[in-house]
Amino acid sequence: MRIAGGAETQSAARRALLTALLLRRGQFVGMGELTELLWDDPPSSAVANIRSHLTGLRRGLDSAQPGLSKRLTTSRGAETGYALSVDANELDLSCFLKLARQGKELLAAGDHRAAAGRLDEALALWRGPFGQRLPSTRWFHAHTVGLSNTRFEACQDFFTACLLTHRTEMLSYRIETVLAEAPYRQRLWQLLAATYCTQGDVAGALGVIERCRTVFADELGLDVPPGVEAIRAAALTWDTERAHRLVAEMARQ
Structure with missing residues (x-):
């Protein structure tokens, strides 16, 4: 993680605290929640450790940009909390x-x-x-x-x-890259099959649908999603316009 192009935050704990404060952008995060985000089973020294890490984080912020630590504020009410002011x-x-x-x-x-x-x-x-x-x-x-x-x-x-x-240039490759991270997303399979179909590659489209069937049937015990089956029908009839219409309908949902 880099702050304004400055030095990378090296400490794992400080990086985690900074990430949490950025996710909450301007909202105070209590000591209890800061403990939860660092440990599922916190040590007895958790509060002292967090305060030490926050001190180090302030130094890191100033190292990246002098005065930046002023954006990290402390609330001392019923529970001590911290917030990082970011536009x-x-x-x-x-x-x-x-x-x-x-x-x-x-x-x-x-x-x-x-x-x-x-x-x-x-x-x-x-x-x-x-x-x-x-x-x-x-x-x-x-x-x-x-x-x-x-x-x-x-x-x-x-x-x-x-x-x-x-x-569609390189589109199938880009879809495959995301599909590798999220293989159970039906819409990705439909888009990948539709990409091959609209390019006139019937074998490619049918191959994608068969891979989809394997994933959903063998790993999830489910049928091929209806949206993907609809692309099969378009591919088998060389109906690229139908494939486009199916994708357009999906975009409006």
Whole structure:
């Protein structure tokens, strides 16, 4: 994690605390919750350790940019809490969420080209999966799942917009990359099969659908999702327009 392009936060605990404070952007996080995010089974010295890490974090903030630690404030009420003041446009996550929301709205409104541009800009803010080099606590697991799902949704919207604007160069590769992370997302399978179908590659589309059947039947005990089966029918009749219509319908949902 880098602050304003400055030195990387090296300490795992400080990195975790900084991440949590950024996720809550400006909201106070109590000592109890700070303990939960660092340890599922906290040590007796948890509070003292957290205070020490926060002192180190303040030094790290000032090292990155003199005076930056003033943004880290302390609340001493019924429970001691800490907050980090950050404007929305200073935080990649806030910018991503705004752009992804705008892209989804444009996609639903039928402005596919503008949606693709907005979503491409949103996804460019990611440097990799969320949760790397963070504690494997229940607190971070919940946030990792939530943010990962949000990124997957934005990827699906972007792939949909690309397909509907005929921007299919390398699209199957990009879908495969995300599918490797989220193999049970039905919409990704439908988009991948539709990409091959609209390119006139019937064998490729049917191969994707067979892979999907294997994943859902063998691993989940489920049938091929209806949306994917619909692409099979389009591929078998060489009906690329039908495949486009199916993807467009999915975009409006």
